[in-house]
Amino acid sequence: MSISLGYDPKSKAISVGEDSVGDESLALEVKQLNTLTQELIAAGSDVPPQPSPQTFNKDMSMMIKKMYESGVQSFKQGKFAESAKQFSIGLEMISRRQKFESFQGTLQELNLFLMSRADAYLKTKEYLKAFSDADMLIGMMMCTPENFLRRGVANYFLGNYEAARADYQRGLAFGENNQRLQAELDIVLDKILEENGDYLENEKL
Structure with missing residues (x-):
């Protein structure tokens, strides 16, 4: 396959040639390459500095x-x-x-802002947006119980009760003593029982 x-x-x-305009994957790769090229040119050196806390933009x-x-x-x-x-x-x-720049530093900032924005979205009842942020957080920080709590709450208010239950249970696997997760799990189990009527009581044990 030839690419123009x-x-x-x-x-x-x-730039992508006319015969490859419809290839979204190629267009994205070209865009990313151009971004890196422009930033390398702006750095004023043939080789970018080694990423480190010292080279992180303090301003x-x-x-x-x-x-x-x-x-x-x-x-x-x-x-x-x-x-x-x-946020x-x-x-x-x-x-x-x-x-x-150092991705480790950027990742810490991303996590902090996404957690905070997800909490704000839950307060404004923008549950789909909260779900998206929490889902992204789980992709970056799988072992953090609170992120499963955030996504679970969003799922609950979106009416995805089984998904909420799964989130709470996964969160408890990483933090079995998390009282908020356990409380929310009890609530969603009762909701599932109410909705389905055939929910097994021993699931709550």
Whole structure:
């Protein structure tokens, strides 16, 4: 299979030829390659610096931290919609970090903001958005019980009771003494019993 690509020597950007325009996978790869190329050019060196805490953009970190603190403050004041918006802005800022920066540091920021935004979405009853954030968190932090709690609560209010039960049970596998998970599991088991009428009582044991 031949692929038609174009190259702009001035911008150093690659473009997809007309015969490959419909290939979304190829278009995404080209876009990512162009992003890396532009950031490498902006770095002003042939080889990007070794990712480390020392090369992490401190100014960006400070702005991201301030945005997080603003979101937390709004959450504490009960301004949940505003809080979710601030966490979204923070996530956008994180996504604008240079791709050659330390991913470990970026991952920590992502986890912090996604957890906080998921909590804000649960408060504003935007359960599908909360589910999406919690699902992403589980993909990054499988062993964190609270992320299963977040997704479980979202599933519960979306009417996905069996999925919620599975989330709570998985969360308890990583934190068997988590009282909130156990309480939510009891609630969803009662709901399943109420909905189906044929739920086995020993499932609650």
